[in-house]
Amino acid sequence: xxxxxxxxxxxxxxxxxxxxxxxxxxxxxxxxxxxxxxxxxxxxxxxxxxxxxxxxxxxxxxxxxxxxxxxxxxxxxxxxxxxxxxxxxxxxxxxxxxxxxxxxxxxxxxxxxxxxxxxxxxxxxxxxxxxxxxxxxxxxxxxxxxxxxxxxxxxxxxxxxxxxxxxxxxxxxxxxxxxxxxxxxxxxxxxxxxxxxxxxxxxxxxxxxxxxxxxxxxxxxxxxxxxxxxxxxxxxxxxxxxxxxxxxxxxxxxxxxxxxxxxxxxxxxxxxxxxxxxxxxxxxxxxxxxxxxxxxxxxxxxxxxxxxxxxxxxxxxxxxxxxxxxxxxxxxxxxxxxxxxxxxxxxxxxxxxxxxxxxxxxxxxxxxxxxxxxxxxxxxxxxxxxxxxxxxxxxxxxxxxxxxxxxxxxxxxxxxxxxxxxxxxxxxxxxxxxxxxxxxxxxxxxxxxxxxxxxxxxxxxxxxxxxxxxxxxxxxxxxxxxxxxxxxxxxxxxxxxxxxxxxxxxxxxx
Numbered sequence: 146x147x148x149x150x151x152x153x154x155x156x157x158x159x160x161x162x163x164x165x166x167x168x169x170x171x172x173x174x175x176x177x178x179x180x181x182x183x184x185x186x187x188x189x190x191x192x193x194x195x196x197x198x199x200x201x202x203x204x205x206x207x208x209x210x211x212x213x214x215x216x217x218x219x220x221x222x223x224x225x226x227x228x229x230x231x232x233x234x235x236x237x238x239x240x241x242x243x244x245x246x247x248x249x250x251x252x253x254x255x256x257x258x259x260x261x262x263x264x265x266x267x268x269x270x271x272x273x274x275x276x277x278x279x280x281x282x283x284x285x286x287x288x289x290x291x292x293x294x295x296x297x298x299x300x301x302x303x304x305x306x307x308x309x310x311x312x313x314x315x316x317x318x319x320x321x322x323x324x325x326x327x328x329x330x331x332x333x334x335x336x337x338x339x340x341x342x343x344x345x346x347x348x349x350x351x352x353x354x355x356x357x358x359x360x361x362x363x364x365x366x367x368x369x370x371x372x373x374x375x376x377x378x379x380x381x382x383x384x385x386x387x388x389x390x391x392x393x394x395x396x397x398x399x400x401x402x403x404x405x406x407x408x409x410x411x412x413x414x415x416x417x418x419x420x421x422x423x424x425x426x427x428x429x430x431x432x433x434x435x436x437x438x439x440x441x442x443x444x445x446x447x448x449x450x451x452x453x454x455x456x457x458x459x460x461x462x463x464x465x466x467x468x469x470x471x472x473x474x475x476x477x478x479x480x481x482x483x484x485x486x487x488x489x490x491x492x493x494x495x496x497x498x499x500x501x502x503x504x505x506x507x508x509x510x511x512x513x514x515x516x517x518x519x520x521x522x523x524x525x526x527x528x529x530x531x532x533x534x535x536x537x538x539x540x541x542x543x544x545x546x547x548x549x550x551x552x553x554x555x556x557x558x559x560x561x562x563x564x565x566x567x568x569x570x571x572x573x574x575x576x577x578x579x580x581x582x583x584x585x586x587x588x589x590x591x592x593x594x595x596x597x598x599x600x601x602x603x604x605x606x607x608x609x610x611x612x613x614x615x616x617x618x619x620x621x622x623x624x625x626x627x628x629x630x631x632x633x634x635x636x637x638x639x640x641x642x643x644x645x646x647x648x649x650x651x652x653x654x655x
Contacts, residue, residue: 212382
């Protein structure tokens with residue numbers, strides 16, 4: 146039914162004929178505290194899904210505190226002063242002692258005159274003891290258990306470079322319970338087990354980046370491509386900064402960004418707006434008000450020379466290159482989408498056909514954009530994974546040949562038509578379930594100030610021409626705008642062979 150509903154307002158070119166009926170299903174209200182609520186009535190099944198969209202992500206971490214925004218993805222499920230504790234008043238005292246112990250330990254570890262080993266050991270014991278004392282008041286996983294006992298499924302949170310989102314689905318007769326749970330963790334956040342979760346994030350970094358050759362390569366690509374903007378920082382956090390962020394700093398971040406004017410909550414499903422809106426106003430109206438935080442004003446300067454990063458080690462060779470491109474509000478945003486689709490969408494795409502199928506030099510090859518985020522100007526990137534015996538240089542040559550085709554020869558009518566068809570189909574698939582629609586409505590309301598832009602994008606897709614693709618390709622994919630990163634195993638293997646040879650000769654001389 147959801148798919149049929151979605152298809153109904155895309156049954157003909159454009160969206161105008163069916164848009165009016167769709168608008169009647171959606172109620173929008175901005176509360177006095179600035180928080181925006183969207184309710185979309187979809188009565189096909191007795192359930193609802195929601196998305197809470199916070200307009201703050203890793204890119205907003207204060208200088209020296211990278212990894213801070215990500216912490217709330219973990220703290221969100223630790224409960225509040227009413228959930229997850231046996232005695233919050235006593236727990237609060239214990240948590241204050243944990244913070245004091247951590248501050249004392251960190252101060253000694255960062256002593257300019259050098260840390261005293263014995264004092265560090267004593268302070269570490271005090272910190273561990275304080276954590277154990279605070280842990281006595283914790284009821285593990287109570288927040289999640291309360292939600293799941295009442296039918297919640299798909300409980301999750303996600304921190305991106307540009308935003309933080311919380312979402313799940315639930316039976317429609319648990320709407321008020323959900324509103325209480327969700328609003329409580331926005332209003333009544335407790336940094337419970339903060340340092341335990343910080344260690345979890347540090348382990349995430351170790352797995353995703355430090356111990357992952359491709360993760361390290363991408364981190365270096367971004368750090369090289371961006372010299373001023375925060376897109377060049379590690380999303381999960383630099384090790385030295387991540388290991389030092391504190392609960393006090395986290396709560397200061399929360400106070401700044403978790404205000405009503407910076408939050409959109411969308412609810413989609415078997416709910417009547419006339420009945421649901423007063424309930425949501427009651428609970429989400431408690432979120433603190435205040436001005437919307439100012440967006441970052443740092444502008445990445447124009448790149449004027451090609452940059453290159455080479456990691457030499459014995460692992461899977463890998464090649465990736467990125468070109469600076471504008472953000473999602475740029476008039477050519479749909480043109481970049483078209484280029485990505487034509488170059489990379491499946492086995493019929495140009496990169497796959499050329500590098501993987503025809504030349505058989507790569508195991509995989511794609512382009513992706515925008516990267517690492519879209520709120521600010523980012524990158525259009527291409528990558529290829531060489532098959533055994535092939536090199537990153539061969540990947541670069543093959544990718545550049547396909548890019549040059551974009552610059553000099555129009556894409557075919559069929560390629561352009563398929564892009565537009567797929568763009569429409571992808572939107573339909575994304576909206577075919579309540580959760581997909583809830584996520585999209587919240588994001589577009591935040592990014593454009595009007596959820597209707599979600600559907601207006603199809604007009605921009607329809608207007609993309611072959612000439613647009615050639616123009617944007619020629620403007621963007623130039624050497625001076627390019628940053629290259631590769632894992633090169635050939636040099637490492639040659640060096641290893643060169644070192645082994647003398648050892649063999651020496652053995653023969655004995």
